[in-house]
Amino acid sequence: MTTIKCIGILTSGGDAPGMNAAVRAVTRCAIYNDIEVKGIYRGYKGLITGEIEQFKTQNVSNIIQRGGTILKTARCQEFRTPEGRKQAYDKLKEEGIDALVVIGGDGTLTGARIFAQEFNYPIVGLPGTIDNDLFGTDVTIGYDTALNTIMECVDKIRDTATSHDRLFFIEVMGRDAGFLALNGAVAAGAEAAIIPEIAMEKDQLAETIESGFRKSKNSSIVLVAESEVTGGAMGVAERVKREYPSFDVRVTILGHLQRGGSPTAQDRILASRMGIAAIDALLDDQRNVMIGIQNDQIVYVPFSKAIKNDKPINRDLLDAVRILSL
Amino acid sequence: MTTIKCIGILTSGGDAPGMNAAVRAVTRCAIYNDIEVKGIYRGYKGLITGEIEQFKTQNVSNIIQRGGTILKTARCQEFRTPEGRKQAYDKLKEEGIDALVVIGGDGTLTGARIFAQEFNYPIVGLPGTIDNDLFGTDVTIGYDTALNTIMECVDKIRDTATSHDRLFFIEVMGRDAGFLALNGAVAAGAEAAIIPEIAMEKDQLAETIESGFRKSKNSSIVLVAESEVTGGAMGVAERVKREYPSFDVRVTILGHLQRGGSPTAQDRILASRMGIAAIDALLDDQRNVMIGIQNDQIVYVPFSKAIKNDKPINRDLLDAVRILSL
Amino acid sequence: MTTIKCIGILTSGGDAPGMNAAVRAVTRCAIYNDIEVKGIYRGYKGLITGEIEQFKTQNVSNIIQRGGTILKTARCQEFRTPEGRKQAYDKLKEEGIDALVVIGGDGTLTGARIFAQEFNYPIVGLPGTIDNDLFGTDVTIGYDTALNTIMECVDKIRDTATSHDRLFFIEVMGRDAGFLALNGAVAAGAEAAIIPEIAMEKDQLAETIESGFRKSKNSSIVLVAESEVTGGAMGVAERVKREYPSFDVRVTILGHLQRGGSPTAQDRILASRMGIAAIDALLDDQRNVMIGIQNDQIVYVPFSKAIKNDKPINRDLLDAVRILSL
């Protein structure tokens, strides 16, 4: 075990609200433990190109409430090659960085895992993704904020005048995971959620829609996860228009606004706790683990476990959507 | 001049935040002046079918802050026919309603104008539309809220990580008028607004985009008014993708969420003042006028004038968008 | 075991965001299971006076997003007397109500417990209080919303110009429990939290404040739980002004605005799940239990256990506040 005197911190992949709160916590907790901190910009890309800056406690002042990430993120093809990773390793040596804290989703942790193995280099990961699709943690940084953003948008749509037979399809993020669509539907009181985990046959969609109107509701709101499996809101809308030409179908695509916004209290507290835990883990000689939270307790999850496993959705919520849109 | 003992109130067309505040003000100010109030549901449709209810002051309690309209709105083909309007007139007589206050946009006021002429019936209109496209009033009820909603959405999109050459096209409402897109672009600090009033040639769009990137900005945000003239965000995005295949183009369609949400202070105050003014106007024997606000003063605008004229946008704001996105 | 054909539902005590979502879920899940629902207004008071109304699914339409409670709440001295409770029991019999679902905090559940024992009457409770001070559930309905409301207020205060030696004391709710003050301080990045669980000696307060200024921060924000133990924000401010006359001390008392606002996604989902669970529990012949959530699983907590035990705060968060305000 080598003593860690200096850590690097980076955010990578799609950004998520709360990443700044995590950067702040990692930075301040490191400094509190007399560890130097270097901020690495634009993820693995900036690690290779050397976009690196010394971070003092002031660098992370007044950022806990801000969306996005002050460290920026970027995709990085080079880091997928052995040559790119070698360059990154050399840069870390050159900068005197003894360990890395990386914040991001599946792709970020996969990169971290390969790099850590290749160079026997200590890395701790924080789960930062609005999709909540990492195994080993009950919740990821950014998920709660995105969920609230979606809910507030749906609330506004429900405000508008209710005309008969009007069907709103609202596309939310979640390429492989229906957490946002399903929980968003419960939170917003929507009539249905179409998610990648459940292949919805044409008949089921029809049943959902028709039963909605049988209940003599004025209008129905359906959340659709943006996914090849679901076809997205546009795809579903096309299908419905073909089957029910009389329906007045409207589509809203929330897009990247789901990634933004000031983080919620839950995301900030989660990010703060996880940021402190990352430093604790490094001091405890833990490495190549993702910090997770399970039953409100901090846990260490090996990268391989966090990445490879699918996190199941709570199927009771599907029933909840159905029962509560009665 | 006949004494007005009972008025009817209805909201019609696309709903707008602040309509409830207007309904509240009309109702309470009428009751304050010992005039009876009847709420008519679903616009002209409910007038014909008789979906009418006596309104007391409690009926409008706790609604000033709510989006949508408690009176609902609907489209109504029948009211476009002489037969339909005759039915409406008979219903008004039957219910003992001496005058109408109608809240809505261009279509609503057009209907009111025809009806008022046909039956020599007193009507006062309130301008309720998020598009701000009524002549004779500086601002319409709902516009300020929609503008803030758009701005908050764009704020969230700007939060997300800035990748090079990423172009966001955000579609906002405004079929015939660019107020929301143009003012939204100023308020959100967007790089450009594409609006129906200004036919933007392919070259100009290119110039706008390229100059944006020349300034070495990381990403650009363009607001696009949903309109046949502009082609909408999807249309513009298609054109850009063809010309600049290297750009990472993203589309967000805000859709009906722009119509919802709790009204802003400006919309509530405007609606409250206009609602009081509507009763004042009727008591003052004014009729067949829209209540407008000009230079912060209440004015009466003949229906014909409010409907027929185009309200010009402030072209200085186009310069503002260009200069401030420097 | 008697078959339950009709339930009554009431909210009582200080209201909490999410109560409406719970009322909606209980109502719809009951109707889904062919159980009749009666809404009881103003808590135990309306139960005694018979302010009771049949609830259909439409009665709870469009309320999931609304703060407060459509059933109102009230304090009720009569229910604390055997005579009052007897009247309540007679009213339940008269109305044909076979079981009660009550939503509220400590006082509400205490009343429920006494009543249930006295008359051997089936009651299920839902924990609805922003203070989060009920044992047996990780979180109560309303807590997450209040926490976010507090955080957003503190965010605004931090926005304002930072003058040297300015100290803001912000009073938040939590007469006996520091959850809101402590978690609010972490979420808002405040410099300290003064909570009833930790008697803060004058010296500690001084140390906290002085260390804050030693760090050359421009201004400090301290959250103070409204409590006799802490003395409230005004009390703390007086002490500090006496000790540090040079400080520019400002006080904000958030007051009842913490109880309001549209509930967050977490509160709505929690309330929806608990509402469904309440009906499930009654169908399962459970009674005189509070529905709790532990490790994301629904649990049944005997009233006595929920009321009598103190829920401990997470002391790690005290360290987090200290470390992160570095």
Place this chain on the structure above:
Amino acid sequence: MTTIKCIGILTSGGDAPGMNAAVRAVTRCAIYNDIEVKGIYRGYKGLITGEIEQFKTQNVSNIIQRGGTILKTARCQEFRTPEGRKQAYDKLKEEGIDALVVIGGDGTLTGARIFAQEFNYPIVGLPGTIDNDLFGTDVTIGYDTALNTIMECVDKIRDTATSHDRLFFIEVMGRDAGFLALNGAVAAGAEAAIIPEIAMEKDQLAETIESGFRKSKNSSIVLVAESEVTGGAMGVAERVKREYPSFDVRVTILGHLQRGGSPTAQDRILASRMGIAAIDALLDDQRNVMIGIQNDQIVYVPFSKAIKNDKPINRDLLDAVRILSL
């Protein structure tokens, strides 16, 4: 007339949302016109001490949406002395700053006026204050945001359960001007506003309160401007408690949270237009004027006129509060 090659910009006094949008607009419009920009920190204080930094267009990126002011503000006793102002003047010469744009309220413009006369130095002022108490402009930067903040807080308070005879007194800013309290009361549907412009006799307050309860409202909300004239919310509450011991009186003091928050669309557009106008004015050889907006047109207001005159409130709104709380 000397050509202006370099301007300085500062914010001073109590900060107001939209100041950053103004700083951005001034900076970018100056650079657009090939004028150099220097940002001066902490108002007149930083001018004297030389806390001055060159501003490029990037310095004002991504600030339009942020509350507070990136330039900070401070009170400055030295600038009230001829010696202090001489130091400031010397610093301006030393830095090569040819003209100043100052953003603030009454005190800021008073300082600017004296300085401009003393040294025959060109200054343009922007009205930045949440109180809206500057003459010559219909509205000041920050007012609309503060008004919306107040309204949202009152909305939350109204959400909470309505108990009989409960009276909420909510203290808002406005030492000398009742704009926020009066317009806030209209926007939030409050029962009354107590403002410095109208000396409310004990009898009137009693009348207001009693008439409120006569209307059998469950609870009443009164906005009180923080002022020696009104006595503030605590003062009014004390008086009421003495007169009506049976009332359940609650006090909320919003305090500095009214100064914070992301600016509204209106404030950002106003600040952007005024910022551009400030540079236009300097290029047009205007000086020692405040930029105002009247009837949506930019105007130049001599400092003396802006400062010395009282802006009247719209008394119709007092009637509106009374009629609409029927």
